[in-house]
Amino acid sequence: MTDEGSGLEALRSRIADAAWRYGRSPGAISLLAASKTRSVSEILRLAAQGQRLFGENYLQEALPKLRTLTGYLLEWHFIGAIQSNKAAEIASGFSWVHSLDRQKVAARLNDYRLPHLTALNVCIQVNLSAEPTKSGASLSDLPGLAKAVSQYPCLRLRGLMALPAPCGDFSQQRQSFRELAQAFHELRAAGLDLDTLSIGTSEDFEAAIAEGATLIRIGAALFGARPPKTPG
Numbered sequence: 001m002t003d004e005g006s007g008l009e010a011l012r013s014r015i016a017d018a019a020w021r022y023g024r025s026p027g028a029i030s031l032l033a034a035s036k037t038r039s040v041s042e043i044l045r046l047a048a049q050g051q052r053l054f055g056e057n058y059l060q061e062a063l064p065k066l067r068t069l070t071g072y073l074l075e076w077h078f079i080g081a082i083q084s085n086k087a088a089e090i091a092s093g094f095s096w097v098h099s100l101d102r103q104k105v106a107a108r109l110n111d112y113r114l115p116h117l118t119a120l121n122v123c124i125q126v127n128l129s130a131e132p133t134k135s136g137a138s139l140s141d142l143p144g145l146a147k148a149v150s151q152y153p154c155l156r157l158r159g160l161m162a163l164p165a166p167c168g169d170f171s172q173q174r175q176s177f178r179e180l181a182q183a184f185h186e187l188r189a190a191g192l193d194l195d196t197l198s199i200g201t202s203e204d205f206e207a208a209i210a211e212g213a214t215l216i217r218i219g220a221a222l223f224g225a226r227p228p229k230t231p232g
C-alpha cells in the first residue's frame, strides 16, 4: 500500500463488513491501534485521520511517546504484561489497562491512581488456552478475581481481554473467543456491570466481531508488518 491513509480506511471497511455479516453495529466496535514499536510520527499520521485510541505494551517505550503526544487528546491503553513495580507509572499515565491478571496488581493500580483522575478503566486478561508461558488469569480464577477487582474505588472494571495463540482456522478462532464471551455473560448475569470484550488482532478480528468483540486491538493491519526483532 502506497497511500498512508489506506491502512485505516481499508481496515474500517473490513470492520464494517464483518459487523454487518454477523448482525452487529459497526458503531459498537471500537478500534484500538496497537502502537508498540511504532514511532511518534506513525502515531500522529493515524491520529490525523481520526484514530484516537492507542495501546502500548512496554512502559519504557510508551512513556516518552505519551509525553510527546500530550495535548493531542489521544486515549492511551496499556495492553502489555504488568510488572507490579511499574504499576504507579501505568496508573498515572494511562486511561485503560487491558492486561490485569492478578489481585496484587489491582491493589497497586488502585493505590497509585491519582485521586483527581477518573477511575482507571480495567479489563481482566484471561489465559484461554491455559498456556503456562502466557499471562492472564485462568477461567476458574476469574469470578473471584472479577469480584475483588470490582470493589476497588479507583478502578472501574469494564470487561475481559484475551490474546489466544495465533491460529489460522476461523472456526477455531471463534471457538476460543466464544469461551471468553461466555465467561463475560456469566459475570454480567452475576451482577457485574461490564461493557467491554477486548478481543481480536489483525489475524482474527473478524472471528472476534462474530463473537461479540466491543474493542479490537490492531497493529500490523494498520501500520504494516512489524520489523522482526533483531537479536541482542
Ligand SMILES: *Cc1c(COP(=O)(O)O)cnc(C)c1O
Pocket: 034, 036, 057, 079, 080, 163, 200, 201, 202, 203, 217, 218, 219, 220, 221
Ligand atoms: C501487538 C498486540 C496486538 C496487535 O497485534 P497485530 O497482530 O499487530 O494486530 C493486540 N493485542 C496485544 C496485547 C498486542 O500486544
